Amino acid sequence: MEGRIRRLGLAFVALFVVLFAQVNYLQVFAADDLANNPANRRLLLQEYDVQRGQILARDAQTVLASSRATEGDLKYLRTYPEGERYAHITGYYSVIFGRSGLEDRYNDFLSGRAEELLPQKLVDEILGRPKRGASIVTTIDAGLQRVAQEQLAGLPAALVAMDPRTGEILAMYANPTFNPNALATHDVEAVQQAWDRLNADPARPLVSRSAQEIFPPGSTFKIVTAAAALENGMRPDSMIDNPPDYTPPQTTNAIDNFGGDHCAGGAQQITLAQAFQISCNVTFAKIGVEFLGAEKLVAQAEAFGFNGDVESDVPFAEGRMPPADVFGDNQPGL
Known part of the structure; x- marks a missing residue:
């Protein structure tokens, strides 16, 4: 009997050690990866309490993505004023499917979680201001992007305009594309339908021909x-x-x-x-x-x-x- 109790006790100790190691791994080593995983819905829902920063064209005036207040459980709705025009640049911000594109790449800044924003966050808390993220300014020229969209209308093609002196991307557009507003709505049923439709499309509109496909040069x-x-x-x-x-x-x-x-x-x-x-x-x-x-x-x-x-x-x-x-x-x- 004592032998069985001893073995049972050792088994519990071993399980405790494994559990302790796993918890420490998640909290110490994997914390950043889990926090920045675009599929982390718990974190994503917390982000909807923050007025997400804007994504702007190089003129710092043309809005590619912004957030507006709502009266629902999710305080802010992400919107894309130009619809399809910048979709493969901004990506999407979805309550179900997370983030992509610049929305994902600069999420820490847009959501206000970047360490560089800590002083501003402290000031906002002291003054009782609403939580807000930082805006980012891209190198995209709004006029060139509009021309790219117009010239490629109806064509399965891609266009990239770059400043060879600096490497800055001035325009990047591709067909087929998608409207990120369809994935940003808070109507989860509508989001799921839009997602299924986009992924069922053999032309793969979620994939940017201008950046994610390989073609003969x-x-x-x-x-x-x-x-x-x-x-x-x-x-x-x-x-x-x-x-x-x-x-x-x-x-x-x-x-x-x-x-x-x-x-x-x-x-x-x-x-x-x-x-x-x-x-x-x-x-x-x-x-x-x-x-x-x-x-x-x-x-x-x-x-x-x-x-x-x-x-x-x-x-x-x-x-x-x-x-x-x-x-x-x-x-x-x-």
Whole structure:
């Protein structure tokens, strides 16, 4: 009998140790992850007591997202005045499905929980002001974003405008898109219906084509090829053969220019600068395959950020370039 009691006691001690360790793990090591998890509904409901900060365009005037007071159990309703226009930038703020986009990336500031906001929070509490978050100003140009939406109307396409001097994103729009107001309403049944409808759509409107999808770079990759050529001895005025088409090794599929045209009116040779200016496919294919080769081209691509970690405020699919040895038996892939 005493042996059974002793074993039972040891079992209880072991269970207590496991429980103690788990509680300490949750409170010490996993606390930040749990607190910042966009699916943490308990925290999310607490956030609805706070007037969430605005998300603004670069002019600090155009409102992308804001909160207004309600008379319901949830004190504030998140609204998106422009509907679909900025959806893939702001993301959504939903009582059921949490946060995405900038709403998630800067949640600590928008909800007033960031350590940097502690002095302001103390002042607000002393003065009896309502709880409020901080607003954030984006780099998005409201005029350019409007033009992007208008130009892509009805097209399954994406557009990104960037300042090459700073890397600032001035416009980012993609179709199909969605209206985040449908996910921000406090009507949970309506939110669920909207969510189901968006996720059932084969076009995947919740996924941004401008940031989360990977596409062949097309002629934009000529920037990488041209840079590699200059790094490896070519000059802007270097002369390059200019045939009407080009068949790389190990294939019978010829590469031609856009529309089947012969670059530069059929000149036998053109300069690197000319080939770049008119985006000559044939010339750049010859440079990639015959002058550079896989190792130099891949090295230059990686210098441009391919295969690297790119910091982004919104969900972002990073560009990938296969390693050079992959091209050994597949040279035309250049």
